[in-house]
Amino acid sequence: MLVTKLKDKDTVRSLIAGKAFIINCHGCKEVGFPEKEADEFQKELAAEGKVTGVLTMDYICNPDNIALNLGLRKNEIDEADCVLVFSCGVGVQTVSSQLEDKRVYAACDTYAVPGGQGVTPLEFDCRQCGECYLNLTGGICPLTACSKGLVNGQCGGAKDGKCEVDPDMECGWERIQRRLAMVGRLDALRSPVQIRDYNNEVKAE
Amino acid sequence: MKITDRFSKGEFVVTAEVGPPKGFHVDELVAEAREYLSDIAAVNVTDNQSSVMRLSSLGFCKALKDAGLNPIFQLTCRDRNRMALESDLLAAALFGIDNVLCLTGDHTKLGDHPGAKPVFDLDSVSLLHTVCELEKGRDLGGNELVGEPPVFAKGAVVSPCSDSVDAQLAKMERKVMAGAEFFQTQAVFDPERFISFMEKAKQFNVPVQVGVIIPKNVGMVRYMSQNVAGIVVPDSVIDELRADKEKTKAGITGVEIAARIIRECRPYCQGVHIMALGWEARVPEILRLAGI
Numbered sequence: 301m302l303v304t305k306l307k308d309k310d311t312v313r314s315l316i317a318g319k320a321f322i323i324n325c326h327g328c329k330e331v332g333f334p335e336k337e338a339d340e341f342q343k344e345l346a347a348e349g350k351v352t353g354v355l356t357m358d359y360i361c362n363p364d365n366i367a368l369n370l371g372l373r374k375n376e377i378d379e380a381d382c383v384l385v386f387s388c389g390v391g392v393q394t395v396s397s398q399l400e401d402k403r404v405y406a407a408c409d410t411y412a413v414p415g416g417q418g419v420t421p422l423e424f425d426c427r428q429c430g431e432c433y434l435n436l437t438g439g440i441c442p443l444t445a446c447s448k449g450l451v452n453g454q455c456g457g458a459k460d461g462k463c464e465v466d467p468d469m470e471c472g473w474e475r476i477q478r479r480l481a482m483v484g485r486l487d488a489l490r491s492p493v494q495i496r497d498y499n500n501e502v503k504a505e
Numbered sequence: 506m507k508i509t510d511r512f513s514k515g516e517f518v519v520t521a522e523v524g525p526p527k528g529f530h531v532d533e534l535v536a537e538a539r540e541y542l543s544d545i546a547a548v549n550v551t552d553n554q555s556s557v558m559r560l561s562s563l564g565f566c567k568a569l570k571d572a573g574l575n576p577i578f579q580l581t582c583r584d585r586n587r588m589a590l591e592s593d594l595l596a597a598a599l600f601g602i603d604n605v606l607c608l609t610g611d612h613t614k615l616g617d618h619p620g621a622k623p624v625f626d627l628d629s630v631s632l633l634h635t636v637c638e639l640e641k642g643r644d645l646g647g648n649e650l651v652g653e654p655p656v657f658a659k660g661a662v663v664s665p666c667s668d669s670v671d672a673q674l675a676k677m678e679r680k681v682m683a684g685a686e687f688f689q690t691q692a693v694f695d696p697e698r699f700i701s702f703m704e705k706a707k708q709f710n711v712p713v714q715v716g717v718i719i720p721k722n723v724g725m726v727r728y729m730s731q732n733v734a735g736i737v738v739p740d741s742v743i744d745e746l747r748a749d750k751e752k753t754k755a756g757i758t759g760v761e762i763a764a765r766i767i768r769e770c771r772p773y774c775q776g777v778h779i780m781a782l783g784w785e786a787r788v789p790e791i792l793r794l795a796g797i
Contacts, residue, residue, distance in 0.1 A: 447612060448623065452630035452683075453676040455609040456664045456691060459734040465612045477672045489675040493634040493683050495587075495627065495645070 302428050303332035304388050304408040309341055312384065315405045315435060316350055321373070321380040323395060324356040325387035334408070338386045341407075352380040360391040361424070367398055377402065389426030389434065389441060396439025397424070403483045404439040406432045412501060430500025436488045438479030445472030451494040506575050507658035508547045508604050509686050511776075512712040518776030519797060520577065520689070520714060521788050522549040523569075525560035534565075535572045541785045545792075547575040547604055549689070549778070553584060556616025563593055567600045577660065578602050581610025586626040587635065587645050594639055598655035606660040606689065607632040607680075630676070633659055633683040661685035663713075664735030665702035666693060673735075674705055681709045689778040691735035692718035694726070694742050694762075696769035703773045712775035717766055719759045719784050719791070723747055760787050764794035771795075 306312075322342055326333060345351050353376030360366045370377065377383060382403035385392045388410040396404040412428035425444040433442055433451055443449045447465040454473035457464030463471050480486050511518045521542050526534060542548050548569060552562035566576035578597050580590065597605065613623040627635060635645050642654040661680040667673045677688065688706075693699040693715050706713060720726045720738070723746050730738040742762060746753050753759065767777050777797075781788055 448609065448625045448628070450609065450625065450628045452628050453679050454669065454672040455628070456662060456667070456673070457611060457734045458667070458669055458672075459732070460668055464734060465614050471669070471672075474669050474672055477669070477675065486675075490678065490682070493631050493679075495631045495634070498626075 302388055302426075303411050303413055304334065304386070305411065306334055306337050306341060306386075306408055307406070307432070309344075312341075312405070312407050313345075313350075315403075316345075316382060316384065318381045319350050319352045319379065320345065320382050320384040320405075321352050321377045322354045323360060323383060323385045323387070323391075324354065325360040325385070325391045326356060326358055327361075327387060327391065328359065331388055332413070333386075338407070342386075352376040360385070360387055361394045363394060363398070366394055370395070370398055389428070389432055390424045392432070392434050393424040393426070393439060393441060396434070400479070401482055403485060404434075406434040406439075408432065409500070428501075429496065431497055433494070436491050436494070437476045438483060438485060438488070440472065440476045440479055442472060442476065445475060447472075451496060453489065506547075506603070507656070508575070508577065508660070509658040509712075511546050512687060516546070516776075517771065517797060518547075518712070518714060519545040519779070519792060520547045520549060520776065521545055521779045521781060521785065522551060523565070523785065524551045524554050525562065525565040527557070527559050529560055529564075531560070531565060531568050535568055537785055538569060538574055539572050541788050543574065544789070546776075547577045549577040549579055549606060552579040552581045552608070552610070553616070554611075556583065556611045556613050556618070558616070558618055563597060563600075563602075566597065566602050570600060570602055575604070576602055577604040577606050579606045579608060580632065581608045582625050582627045582629070582632055583610030583613060583623055584621075586624055590627060590632060591635060591639060591644055594636060594657070595650075595655065598657075603656060604658045604660065605636060606662065607636065607685070608662060629661055630679050630683045633661060633680055633685050637684040658686055659684050660687045660689060662690065663688050663706070664691040665706070665715075666691065666695060666698045666737045667735045670702060670705075674702075677706060678709060681711055685711060687711060687775075688713045690714065690716040692716045692729070692780060693766060693770065694718075694720070694736070694738045696766055698737065699770050700773050714776035714778040715767070715770040715774045716778050716780060717763050717791075718780045718782060719756075719763045719787060720746060721756070721759050721782075721784070722753060756784065756787060759784075760791050760794065763791045767791070767795040767797070 458471035
């Protein structure tokens with residue numbers, strides 16, 4: 301079980317340079333999604349002229365399903381400078397992997413709640429850390445893509461692009477670096493020092 | 506003595522490195538360090554290097570300090586959470602150890618306790634930040650320290666010959682922003698690669714010590730080149746080690762190569778960090794040959 305909560309509205313606003321295409325996941329039954337708050341916030345953004353379109357669907361973590369829907373909304377996505385995803389971390393990572401040259405941002409933080417997990421495909425993992433880093437890392441989760449879960453950049457352990465722990469695993473931070481270069485967000489590597497707040501791991505309320 | 510004071514004076518700063526033993530009998534190692542490493546600026550003490558459990562870095566730093574050497578406390582984030590790191594930093598200050606090298610650390614899976622929990626609560630960047638916070642008289646929880654805050658020379662590492670040099674430069678910049686005052690590099694065997702790295706790194710305006718490992722034999726450098734992150738050994742070095750087997754066996758070739766790397770890199774950096782890996786006795790000879 302997990303719940304998502306909206307990030308601070310101004311923080312999210314600051315990510316939108318011009319206009320955003322919005323994706324809502326009303327996903328699996330196991331996820332608590334802030335439907336009402338998200339709807340209110342999206343109306344505010346629309347009133348400010350910052351929205352090119354809204355896609356609301358179930359299970360955006362289903363790659364075939366989301367690919368089909370993204371294809372249908374291509375014009376609105378092209379018109380936007382970024383895609384703002386209201387979902388758990390798995391959903392954001394799935395959208396991000398489908399739109400490699402687009403800035404894909406998380407509008408929510410994902411918290412864990414004791415009990416069963418949500419239905420997620422195996423390809424992406426969300427640690428439900430309660431302080432989603434995807435907006436600083438090009439939509440690639442540093443907690444799950446880096447074997448050390450580092451949040452301030454690459455360690456010195458990568459060899460030929462592979463992780464020191466597993467030669468079959470690509471260095472997560474090299475992936476992040478490449479992705480940030482693709483979407484013109486290398487400035488995110490100069491973010492302030494990140495220190496995880498483990499309090500969020502148990503603070504789902 | 507803070508090693509940063511040496512950089513400020515414009516010295517070409519020489520440091521070396523010793524690894525604590527797997528045990529607590531240090532007399533021989535301390536005697537060796539006194540004999541061969543007393544004339545250099547400082548001596549790094551590794552922290553469970555390669556994730557192999559040994560006597561603590563802090564404990565061995567204290568032993569070196571008591572013997573009149575100037576230790577650099579290597580501190581990794583693999584084995585301690587933020588509270589343990591902070592309290593070890595305070596203990597270092599208590600012992601008068603005022604040089605700290607902040608590292609993320611190798612993963613536990615690479616070492617001799619592969620089932621141990623890898624901590625990584627902080628990383629090299631946030632650890633540097635933490636040292637700065639302690640220096641301001643408060644801990645990471647925002648609580649005030651009692652009495653005069655500690656002061657450290659804060660070091661960090663970078664891999665100039667890494668195949669992902671852009672990511673390394675980005676990380677280096679982040680370390681500088683977080684408070685790094687000097688850098689020691691992963692071992693360099695190809696001065697040209699180091700020099701082109703320094704062209705980009707000099708913008709950060711922090712002293713860099715080129716890392717040098719004494720190449721002992723062909724097998725060792727081949728292994729490192731293939732398996733150790735950030736280490737690239739050019740064929741010319743391998744050929745040189747292979748050319749005269751007796752000379753290489755006597756350690757003379759390795760000493761000559763190390764000295765030459767230092768000479769070639771010296772105009773582009775502010776010091777050298779020698780990782781002798783058991784050949785500490787050769788350090789004075791290398792420095793003499795390098796003209797230092």
